[in-house]
Amino acid sequence: MSLFVAEGLVKRFGGLLATDHVDLTVAPGEIHALIGPNGAGKSTLVNLISGLIPADAGRIVLDGVDLTALAPHQRVRHGLARCFQITSVFRNDSVRDNLLLAVQAQAGSSFRCLRRREAETVLMDGALTLADKVGLAEVLDRPAGTLPHGMQKRLDVALALAARPKLLLLDEPMAGMGPEDSLQMVALIDRLRRDAAILLIEHDMDAVFQLADRISVLVYGRVLTSGDAAHVKGHPEVQSVYLGTEGHA
Amino acid sequence: MAQPAFATRFPGAVRRLPWLVLALLAVFPLLAPTLGLEYYVGFVRRVLIVAIAATSLNFILGYGGMAALGHAGFIGVGAYTVVALVEAGVSSAWLAWGGALVFGGLAAALIGAVSLRTRGVYFIMITLAFAQMLYYLAVSLRTYGGDDGYGLYTPLAMGPWLDGAHPDVFYWVVLAIAAGVFALFSRVAHSRYGHALRGIRDNETRMVALGYPVFRLKLAGFVAAGAVAGLAGGLLASHNTFVSPGMMHWTQSALLLVMVILGGLGRRWGAPLGVALWLTLEEALKMHTDYWHWPLGVLLLLVVFHAPQGLAALLERRGDRQGGAA
Amino acid sequence: MSAIPLLSCRGLEAGYGASQVLFGLDFEIRPGEVMALLGRNGMGKSTTIRTIVGGLRPQRGEILFDGRPIQAARADHIARLGVAIVPEGRQCFPNLTVREHLVAFADRRNGVAEPWTLERLYGLFPRLAERADHMGNQLSGGEQQMLAIARALSTNPRLLILDEATEGLAPVIRDEIWRCLALLKAQGQTTLVVDKYVEKLLPLADRNLILERGRIAWQGSSAELDAQREVWHRYLGV
C-alpha cells in the first residue's frame, strides 16, 4: 500500500518535455531517492508534486486524498511539505521568527490579527521543539542569513517539518555542504524517517546509497529504472548516463 | 548611518512619546485660540486624515510589500461614497463614513482580486490603471459634478451628543479615529497576521510552501487598507466640504507613496511623520515663494541619500525595527 | 616554475562590517599551478576568493597579480587582467540566454594559445548546446553550474578560480569537470579551486592550503597531505 502515488505526470516548457508521463510511488516510512542527470527534470517533478508549477497532465494522491486540483498551500495542509534546491529561509529574520512563522502556518488561523504573537505560547513551544529537533536551539536569536550554510539548510528542513508532513520532499539537501555538515544532514534525514516518508533528490551518492530504501533514476523526464542501491549501481545505462566512475566505487 | 542618538539616550521618553503626542494633539484646539493658532486646528485635522490613509498604505506596502500606486483611488471611492449618500439624503456622518469604509473595502476587494496576481512593477502599474479608471469615471460623472467637483456644504450630523457642525468636535472625532486606526495597525503588525504578511513580503514562494494561503492573506490586507483609505476619503470629503476627481489623480497616489517612504516604510511612525513633514513644508513654502516645489524635491533626494530608511528610522531605537524597506 | 608568482597575498585581512573573517593570509600561486583551498564550512574560503576578485575590500594586506598590487582595484579591472571566477551559487544571468553568457564576455585572449571558442565550450558541455537559447533562469541547477564554468572559461583567464564548481552536478559531469581541469592544467592553466570532493582534488592539485577560522592552518603538496591523515581529520572533518 503506497502512501503517495503520482500517475502520468507531464510538464512541458515550450517545446521541452521536462516531465514525461512519470509514475512514482512512495511507501509509508520509505526514503525514496530520485537521481538523474542535470536537467533530467527532478526539480520540476518536485515542483509539480508540491504544486508550485501546474502539471499539464497527471494525478497526485497522498494518503488516499487526491491533491491534483489543490493549490500548493492546500497540499501542505494535507501533509506534503518541501525544501528548496536553493536554500529558502527568511534571511533577515531570526531563527526563532523563521520557526514561528512555520509553526504558525501549521496552527492555522493566520488571519488572527489582534493578539500579539509574542503572547502565543503555543507557537513558541512549537518553535522550540523544532529547533531542538534539527539542532538549532543554540542559535535561535541569530538572523537566519548570517548562519553558516549547513545550519541554514537544516533550518530550511525544519521549516518544512513544521507542517508535520506525511511526505517530505527534499531537493538536494546536501548541496553546498562540506563532509562534516553532510554527515549531520544524513543523520538528520535518517532520524526523520520516523516522522515522514521522504522523497529525496541528491547528487551526493554516498548519502543516497546510505539513506535510500529505493532509488528511481530520471532521465530526460522519464523514469529509467527503479530499485534498491545495488540494482541501480549495477544498471549499465545508469552508470553511463549518470553515475560514471561512482558506480564502480 | 545616522545613529538614533536621542532614542538611545532617552528610551523612556520614546516609550511615552506616543501618549504625550496624543495628549498634545487632544488639547490643541483648546489652546489654539489663546495662541492665535485657530487656523492650524484645521491644518492638523487634515494632516491626521491624510495620515490615516498613509498608515493604511504603509501597512500593505511596508509590511506586505504591495506597492500600490492607486491608493488615492480608494480615497476617492470613499469621498464619492459620502457624496452619493448625501445626494441620496443621508445626513448622518457615521452612516456616510461607514459607507466610505465599506465601499473603499469593496473597491479594494475587486481591484485586489485582479491586481494581486501580478508582482512588482506590474502590480504598481495595474493598481495605477484602476485608479486612473476611477479618476476618469469621476471626471465624466455629471451627477456628482464631474471635473467641477461636488460641494458638501451642510455639515453631517454626528448624533445627539456631538455637534457635527463644530470644527473642534470634528477635529476630536478625526483624532480619535486616527489614533484608533494607528493603534489597530500597530497591533496587527505584531499579530500572527502581521507576521504572516511580512513573511510574504520577504519570501512569497517559501510562504506558499509553508502552507499559507498567500493570495487570501494579501487580499485581506489589501481590502483592509482600501477600507481605511476609503474612510480617510470620507473624512477628507467632510473636511474639505468638497470632493473632486482631482483627489484620485495618479499624482495624489504618488504623493501618498512619497510621504510613506519619506517617513519610513514598514515603520510604525513612518506614515504620520512623513505626512506631517510633507504637508507642513508644502504649507510653509507656498507662502513664501512661487517656486515651492524644488525644495521638496531636494528634501526627497536628501532622504534617499542620507536617511534611506526614512525619518522614522532616525527616531526609532535600533532594535525596534519592524521590518525594513521592502 | 617561473620565479614570479601569478598571484600573491600578503597579510591579507578581510571581513564583513565589524566581523573579521580572514586574519593575515600569506600565500602565492605560481603560473601553471593548481592550488586547492580547503577547509570546513565557514572557514573563509569564499571570503578569500571574494577578496581576490575585488568583491570585498581587504581591511589590511596586499594582493599582487602578476607583480602588480590589485587590492584597491575594482572588480571589473581585476577581471580584465585575466582573473575569472565561478562563484558560489552559480550566479547565472536570468535575462541572458546560454549563448549570450558565452559570447558576451569573450573578447579577451590573454595570450592564451588555444582560446576557448563557443564550439569548444559546447564540446565540453553538450547539454549547454542543447539549451543555447534558454534564459539563464530556465536552466536546471546543474545546467546553471555548467554554464557558470563555461562562462568563466570563455574569458580565457590567466587565473581561473572555482568556488564549489562541482556543486549540484551529476557524478558523470563531476568526472567531466575533473577531466577538464586536468586538461587545463596540462595546458598550463593556473587555477585556484575550492571543492568539497577532496579525494578528487588531490591528484589534481599541486599544492593545498587549509583554512581554519580565517588562518592558514596547513599548507603543502598533495602527497604530503595524503600522507597526513590526522590533518584531514582535524581540519576537514573526515
Place this chain on the structure above:
Amino acid sequence: MDAIFVFEQLLNGLGYGLMLFLIAAGLTLVFGIMDTMNLAHGSLYMAGAYVAARVHEASGSFAGAVLAAVLVTVAVAALLELLVVRHLYRRDHLVQVLATFGIILIADDAVKAIWGVAPLMASTPAALAGPVQLFEGLPYPAYRLLLIGAGLLVALGLYLLVNNTRVGMLVRAGASNRQMAEFMGVRVGAVFSFVFALGAGLAALAGALMAPISSVQVGMGEAILIPALVVIVIGGIGSVRGAFVAALLVGLVDTAGRAFLPPALRAVLPPSVAADLGPALAGIAMYVLMAAVLTLKPAGLFPARA
C-alpha cells in the same frame, strides 16, 4: 463609414502607437533593461522639447534644433547621472521612485524659472507643415509620416542594440546581477552611464519631435509618462519587441475607441446613455487594455524575465 475612413483611422492608430513608442523607447532602455525606475524620464522629454522649440525659433533650422535638443539633454542627463542617478541603480524601485520624483519637482521649477510657465511656440518645419496625399481622398499630415519613420527607426535600432550587440548583453547582465557582471570584467558603471545617456537622448529626440504637434509646457513630461509606462508594462518589462507591439496595440485600441466606440454605442444604446458612456470608455481604453492584459498575462505580453 467607408473603407477609406476605417483605413485612415487604422493608420492614425499606428501613427499614435509609434509616437508612443518613440516616447517609451528611452524608458524601455532605462527602466526595462537597466531595471531603474526613472520617473524623471518625462522631465528629459520636456527638456528636449523646450530646447528644440527655442533653438528652432532662434535658428530656423529644425534639424539643428533636434540635434541641439539631444545634445543639451544628454549633457544635462550626464550631470544628473553623475550626481544622482548613478547612486540609485543598486537601490530598490521605490527608492528610485522617490528620488526621481524629487528630480521632477526640481526640474519643473527650473524650467519655469528659465522659460516661464506659458507654453512655448514650437512650429512644424515649413516643408512638413501640410498634408500629403497618400492616395485619392486620403490626405495625411506629412509631419506624422516623419514621426512614424522616426518611431520605426528607433524601434529597429533599439532592438538591434539590445538583442544583437554585446553592449545590450552587458547592460542586461549588469542590470540583473551587477556584481557578477563586474566579476566578468564589465565596467558596469560606464555601461550604465552610457545607456542612461542614450535613454536621455531618446527622450530628448521624442520631445523635440513631438514639440511641433503638442503643447510645450511645464508638466508635459508627467502627462506623457503614464502612457509610456503603460506601453512598456503591457509589452513586458525589458522587452523591446514587447514595447513595440504594445505601443501599436495601445495606439490602435485608443484610436479605435475614440473613432468607433461612440458611434457603435449610439447604434445600440439610448442616445443619452451612449453620449455619456462612449467618450468615458474611450478615455480609459488604454487602462482597460492594460488591466486586461495583466489579468491574463501577469508579466506582460512578452515577459523578458520569468
Place this chain on the structure above:
Amino acid sequence: ADIKVGIALDISGPFAALGAEARDGFELAIEKLGGKLGGQPAEFLRTDFGGNPEQANQLVARYLQRDKIDFFTGPIGSNAALAVGPALFAAKVPYLSANPGPSAYAGEKCSPYFFAQYQNDTYDEAAGKVANEKGYKNVVLIAPNYPAGKDHLNGFKRLYKGAVKDEIYTKLGQIDYAAEIAQIRAAKPDAVFFFLPGAMGINFVKQFVGGGLKDIPLIAPGFSADEDVIQAVGEPMIGVLNTAHWTHDLQNPANAEFVSAFRKKYDGRYPSVYAAMAYDTLMAMDAAVRDVGGKVADREAVLKALKSPSFSSVRGEFKYGVNNFPVQNYYLREVGKDADGRITNKLVGTTLEQHQDAYVGACKM
C-alpha cells in the same frame, strides 16, 4: 489696520499658464495702486492653489481664520471657485472672481458676496451667434469629456441656429487628435467649434492645421484662443474666430492705459483676458474701498459699492445683473498679425450687446 486681500494664484498645476497671466495682471494693478486700496494701506496675500480644489479650501481657511481677509480673488478654475465659495460667503468676505463664472453662482446658488466677470457660457453663446452671422449651416463641436465641456457646447447651441453634425467629447488631457480630425474631415462641416482649454487646444489646433483642414473655419470661446494659446501655436492660429468680453485693442482710455502699461512692464507682450480681469478686479476693489471711505468692516456698504462700480473698467461700460453677473458686451476677435507682425487677437466687432447670462432667472436675490 491694513486692508487685507487674499489672492489665490494658480501658478503651478494644470492652470499654471493662465495663472501666471493673472498674476501679472494683479502685479501690475498693485503697482499702479501703489500697494494701496482706495488710498488706504493694504496687504496683498498671495498663495498658490496649484489648480487643486481640495487644497483651495485649506488655503482659504487660512486666509479667513489666520489672516482675516477683507476681499478674496484669484483662482482660475471653476472647481476651485465652487469649492471655496461657501466658506467665503459664510464669513461675509466679498469674492471678486478674476475668471470663472460658474453657472451655479449665476443661478440657484447666487450670493451677494460673489461678483463675476462673465458667465462661463456667455462666450459660447456669442460664438453661436457668430456662427449664425457667418452663415455656417453645419458645425462639428468638440470639447473634453467633462461637465464643463458639455456646458460650453450647450452654451454654443443656445444661440446657434444651424445644424450640429457631430458632438465629439475627448479625453481630458488628450495629446493625439488624429482620430477626431479624421472624423471632422469625414463630416465636412462648414465650421468647427472647439472648447479645449490649455494644452488640449494647442495640440488640437496644431494637428488640425497639419492635417490639412486649414480651410474649415475654427470658432472658439476666447479661452481657447487667447494669448497663451496663440503664442504657443503660432501661424496655424491665424484666422481662428473667437469671442470674449474684452480684447486688448478695445478702444477706451482705461484699456489703453492698461495695455500700454502691461506691454511696458512685460517686454512687449500683449495681455490676455486673464491679465485684464485680474487687473480689473483690483481696480474694482480700489473703487469700492474709496466709496466706503476705507471702512471695509461695513460689509453691507462694501457690497453696495461693489455692485455699482465707480471705476472705468478696461472692458468699457458694464453693470451687474441681480445675480452680480455683469451685463456687458461680447466681442468677436480674429487671430491675425499686428503692425509689427506679431500674431495676436484683433477686434472684429461687437457680437452681443449688453448681454446677460441665461441663469439669472434662477437667482433669488
